[in-house]
Amino acid sequence: MVASQARTPAAVATVAQAEDKVGWGLASPLGLAYLAFFAAPLLLLGSISLFEDNELTKLGFANWIKFLGDPFYVGAIWRTIVLGVLTVLAATVLAYPMALLFYEAAPWLRRLLLFIVVLPLLTSVVVRTFAWIVLLAREGVVNQTLLSIGLSPVPLLQTQHGLVLALMQIELPLMLLPLLAVMQGIDRSLVEASRALGASRWRTFFKVLLPLSVPGWVAGATLVFASATTAFISQSVIGGGRLVYLPSVIWQQAMVISNWPFAAVASIMLLVSVLTGIVALNAVGRFIDPAGR
Amino acid sequence: MKHPRPDRRQVMAGAAAIGGTALFGGSAYAKGSVTAAIYPGSWDEQYRSIVLPALKKAHDVDLALEPLFAVDQIAKAVAARGVAPFDSFVLDPGPRVTAIERGLLEPFDGKKLTNASKLAATGIDGWGAAVNSQIVGIAYNPKKLPKPKSWKDLFQEPYVSKLGLTGFQTTFGTVSLIEMAKAFGGSEANIEPIFAEIKKILSKVAAVTPPAALPGMFQQGQIDVTYTNTNNVSTLKARGVDIEFAMPEEGAITFVTTLHIAKGGENKDNAYKYIDTVISAAVQEALMKSPAGLLPTNKEVVLAGDQPIKSLDELSKLVSHDWTKINPQRAAWIERFNKEVTK
Amino acid sequence: MTRRVTWMDASYFAVIGALTLIAFLVLVGPVIVVIVTSFTTSASLKFPPPSFSTRWYFDLFDPVKSRHIHSAAYNSLWVAAVATAAATLLAVPAAMAIARVRTKAARTVEATFLAPLILPTLSYGLATLMFFTLLGYRPSLWLLTIGHLIVISPFVFRTTVASFTQLDPVLLESSASLGASRFYTFRRVTLPLIVPGVAAGAFLAFVASLDNVPVSLFLSNARTDMLPIRMWGMIESTLDVRVAAISTVLIVSVVVLTLVMERLVGLTRRMGG
Numbered sequence: 001m002v003a004s005q006a007r008t009p010a011a012v013a014t015v016a017q018a019e020d021k022v023g024w025g026l027a028s029p030l031g032l033a034y035l036a037f038f039a040a041p042l043l044l045l046g047s048i049s050l051f052e053d054n055e056l057t058k059l060g061f062a063n064w065i066k067f068l069g070d071p072f073y074v075g076a077i078w079r080t081i082v083l084g085v086l087t088v089l090a091a092t093v094l095a096y097p098m099a100l101l102f103y104e105a106a107p108w109l110r111r112l113l114l115f116i117v118v119l120p121l122l123t124s125v126v127v128r129t130f131a132w133i134v135l136l137a138r139e140g141v142v143n144q145t146l147l148s149i150g151l152s153p154v155p156l157l158q159t160q161h162g163l164v165l166a167l168m169q170i171e172l173p174l175m176l177l178p179l180l181a182v183m184q185g186i187d188r189s190l191v192e193a194s195r196a197l198g199a200s201r202w203r204t205f206f207k208v209l210l211p212l213s214v215p216g217w218v219a220g221a222t223l224v225f226a227s228a229t230t231a232f233i234s235q236s237v238i239g240g241g242r243l244v245y246l247p248s249v250i251w252q253q254a255m256v257i258s259n260w261p262f263a264a265v266a267s268i269m270l271l272v273s274v275l276t277g278i279v280a281l282n283a284v285g286r287f288i289d290p291a292g293r
Numbered sequence: 294m295k296h297p298r299p300d301r302r303q304v305m306a307g308a309a310a311i312g313g314t315a316l317f318g319g320s321a322y323a324k325g326s327v328t329a330a331i332y333p334g335s336w337d338e339q340y341r342s343i344v345l346p347a348l349k350k351a352h353d354v355d356l357a358l359e360p361l362f363a364v365d366q367i368a369k370a371v372a373a374r375g376v377a378p379f380d381s382f383v384l385d386p387g388p389r390v391t392a393i394e395r396g397l398l399e400p401f402d403g404k405k406l407t408n409a410s411k412l413a414a415t416g417i418d419g420w421g422a423a424v425n426s427q428i429v430g431i432a433y434n435p436k437k438l439p440k441p442k443s444w445k446d447l448f449q450e451p452y453v454s455k456l457g458l459t460g461f462q463t464t465f466g467t468v469s470l471i472e473m474a475k476a477f478g479g480s481e482a483n484i485e486p487i488f489a490e491i492k493k494i495l496s497k498v499a500a501v502t503p504p505a506a507l508p509g510m511f512q513q514g515q516i517d518v519t520y521t522n523t524n525n526v527s528t529l530k531a532r533g534v535d536i537e538f539a540m541p542e543e544g545a546i547t548f549v550t551t552l553h554i555a556k557g558g559e560n561k562d563n564a565y566k567y568i569d570t571v572i573s574a575a576v577q578e579a580l581m582k583s584p585a586g587l588l589p590t591n592k593e594v595v596l597a598g599d600q601p602i603k604s605l606d607e608l609s610k611l612v613s614h615d616w617t618k619i620n621p622q623r624a625a626w627i628e629r630f631n632k633e634v635t636k
Numbered sequence: 637m638t639r640r641v642t643w644m645d646a647s648y649f650a651v652i653g654a655l656t657l658i659a660f661l662v663l664v665g666p667v668i669v670v671i672v673t674s675f676t677t678s679a680s681l682k683f684p685p686p687s688f689s690t691r692w693y694f695d696l697f698d699p700v701k702s703r704h705i706h707s708a709a710y711n712s713l714w715v716a717a718v719a720t721a722a723a724t725l726l727a728v729p730a731a732m733a734i735a736r737v738r739t740k741a742a743r744t745v746e747a748t749f750l751a752p753l754i755l756p757t758l759s760y761g762l763a764t765l766m767f768f769t770l771l772g773y774r775p776s777l778w779l780l781t782i783g784h785l786i787v788i789s790p791f792v793f794r795t796t797v798a799s800f801t802q803l804d805p806v807l808l809e810s811s812a813s814l815g816a817s818r819f820y821t822f823r824r825v826t827l828p829l830i831v832p833g834v835a836a837g838a839f840l841a842f843v844a845s846l847d848n849v850p851v852s853l854f855l856s857n858a859r860t861d862m863l864p865i866r867m868w869g870m871i872e873s874t875l876d877v878r879v880a881a882i883s884t885v886l887i888v889s890v891v892v893l894t895l896v897m898e899r900l901v902g903l904t905r906r907m908g909g
Contacts, residue, residue: 024733029729030749041763044763072635094655097659100652101652120663124867126871129871131666133509133513134669137510200648230758233849240502240506241458241635242634243635254762254854255368255369256462258368359861376772379857508875
């Protein structure tokens with residue numbers, strides 16, 4: 001008893017200490033794995049982009065100059081970023097109503113909602129692509145429905161809006177999960193106070209719920225943007241050959257033409273585009289909610 | 294500053310090795326086995342159900358099939374840089390030339406095959422053995438469209454708005470586009486006319502897709518006409534898809550598909566046994582009668598089923614191509630196609 | 637005044653209701669298409685099916701006809717299981733190392749460990765192919781496992797960090813002040829409290845590995861065939877209905893697993909992390 005009491009201050013100190021210093025020893029196994037199998041391959045990717053020929057014998061910037069000097073490839077960067085932004089916007093428009101419903105819902109309904117949100121994550125991306133062909137094709141389900149209610153069919157497959165729609169299905173859960181987590185934590189009394197002061201539901205949403213939920217939105221939008229810009233299979237099948245995005249450039253250069261250095265350049269540009277987009281999203285988040293992280 | 298050239302690659306490998314460990318060496322495979330690249334889809338399916346058991350029965354060799362298009366095989370083999378990812382290639386004429394030029398193939402010894410004499414004289418050469426003749430033409434949905442007559446028909450109504458375009462990644466895509474270029478006044482050396490025509494119809498065509506998505510698009514009615522080989526048509530037809538093959542009046546295209554031994558492969562002897570099994574009359578006949586309808590190269594096999602030709606002699610009347618001329622231009626064509634079809 | 641507010645609120649409910657309905661359709665539509673298609677009698681993937689049967693499920697479970705699918709499924713499960721186990725073993729200590737630290741260094745470490753989540757996996761897939769190729773390794777399940785490990789570790793890391801942050805420091809301090817060693821405190825106090833978070837992360841990691849395309853696309857081959865790549869090959873030119881059947885089986889098993897996890901660890905609460 002005495003002995004253990006004697007140990008007490010030291011033990012408390014170690015716990016307290018752990019609060020302001022990173023436990024490098026604990027972090028190092030994962031850190032080393034990242035160094036060996038994450039950082040090293042990416043560095044290698046960077047080095048390969050600096051070779052001019054496929055046999056990796058001649059150093060130079062030829063592939064960088066070719067990529068950045070060609071309006072087609074620069075256009076592919078732009079298109080990829082636009083695709084990411086559109087998907088984020090579309091996902092936002094649909095995610096917020098669901099999040100609001102979730103906010104108001106009873107516990108059992110919340111569970112059901114969450115289940116529906118998670119469902120698409122469980123459907124293989126390969127099969128989902130087929131399902132979207134079925135839904136979006138010229139004589140597909142969506143167009144048949146439009147016809148039956150007296151509207152004229154619209155081209156969806158092989159168009160950008162069709163692709164955004166398809167991407168939204170898989171990306172929506174990525175936005176909703178963090179958003180719902182934040183919404184759950186919003187103090188109900190704030191909303192009630194707003195209404196009691198005579199604010200409409202719209203005003204309450206824009207002045208109270210929206211600003212408070214921004215951190216969740218930023219987290220979700222980041223994942224959506226990153227995932228939509230790199231969704232190779234959906235892009236090439238649903239978007240089709242008339243819309244060329246960076247991932248299909250990477251695939252073609254690496255696997256069809258087997259030009260590694262050029263594929264490496266395209267990969268790095270994809271990395272840079274995604275990171276730029278994410279930095280911008282976080283800036284937007286801070287602009288809307290300066291108090292947020 | 295001395296930088297001996299070949300050393301750079303070793304330096305790169307060395308840099309890569311910083312992260313590597315000896316934890317995972319090359320995996321040891323069972324003794325009696327062979328890994329063969331095979332085209333995805335119907336080839337994969339038929340080789341799995343016909344060649345795999347035949348090889349096991351005849352030589353007690355286990356066959357593992359890796360589905361890859363010809364260009365993907367080359368890419369993987371080039372990428373592997375000397376460590377062959379599989380023992381046997383299956384290639385069309387164009388990629389075959391590339392594979393030879395890039396030194397990916399082991400010189401081929403026809404004497405090791407017991408069935409060698411049953412192939413046509415040109416069936417075996419110093420690099421591989423022919424296992425299948427392919428015929429490329431137009432595929433269309435007979436319930437929705439009348440039978441197309443010429444390549445040019447695809448560029449007019451009622452076909453153009455139902456057309457599925459695919460680029461130069463596949464052999465059938467490449468040769469079809471070349472023939473279309475010829476129909477519009479071009480040649481193997483000058484395919485400019487086809488790009489001009491594609492530009493004109495681009496806003497009307499139903500789809501521009503990777504070859505892999507064509508069957509799904511066809512099945513779901515997004516497209517009702519495209520260009521492909523008889524094998525693909527037979528497979529889809531057997532699965533109840535409304536699809537028929539049409540020989541364009543300018544002449545359908547033919548080429549042979551060949552099997553090869555990979556340089557640096559692990560199981561060369563078994564690869565010979567595999568190729569010998571594929572060209573045996575029994576297997577060739579089964580492959581022809583299968584849903585894939587693969588045209589044989591073994592002369593002993595009597596043609597049957599709904600092949601567009603009555604005897605193998607007719608193949609000589611169809612159009613064939615000089616791939617030594619096509620290959621140097623192909624990478625540029627692939628890139629050009631991308632740029633032209635992009636909005 | 638009151639009437640105007642009512643009208644405003646009505647428009648609010650109308651817009652929210654309509655958009656929620658669309659969101660439901662977008663989320664659930666493709667899943668229904670896949671499940672319905674798998675019960676077709678037709679020989680190829682076709683929607684709507686001409687009539688219904690379970691023949692493709694019999695085909696799928698036929699050990700001879702579907703041998704290659706079974707081996708791909710086995711490979712995928714093996715890789716997912718090993719990668720998830722490794723990710724958990726590595727990510728939990730890492731999360732512990734930084735979760736309750738407020739310094740800038742800790743935030744940097746956290747961002748680094750989360751990086752694979754937001755970096756394009758296709759670029760990473762290509763990088764790993766080049767990396768292992770230049771090292772001279774043949775494709776193997778181990779290489780796939782390593783590739784997957786990096787891609788899925790952030791899932792475990794993220795939920796575990798969240799669990800640690802929610803941990804009440806008073807509990808740890810009182811355990812320590814009662815004379816418990818650090819290890820004892822970890823085993824008896826910390827661990828039971830973070831297990832649900834770890835399990836939720838591991839579950840997400842497992843599912844992410846099972847459905848991974850970009851890394852497997854570059855690293856798999858005939859002997860290390862992965863299920864999504866095999867399915868892609870089956871759809872590619874033969875529109876094999878078994879693909880829809882596989883997918884339905886996957887959906888059902890993961891749904892069951894999800895329900896079990898929900899019961900045990902409150903999965904859905906933790907996924908937002």
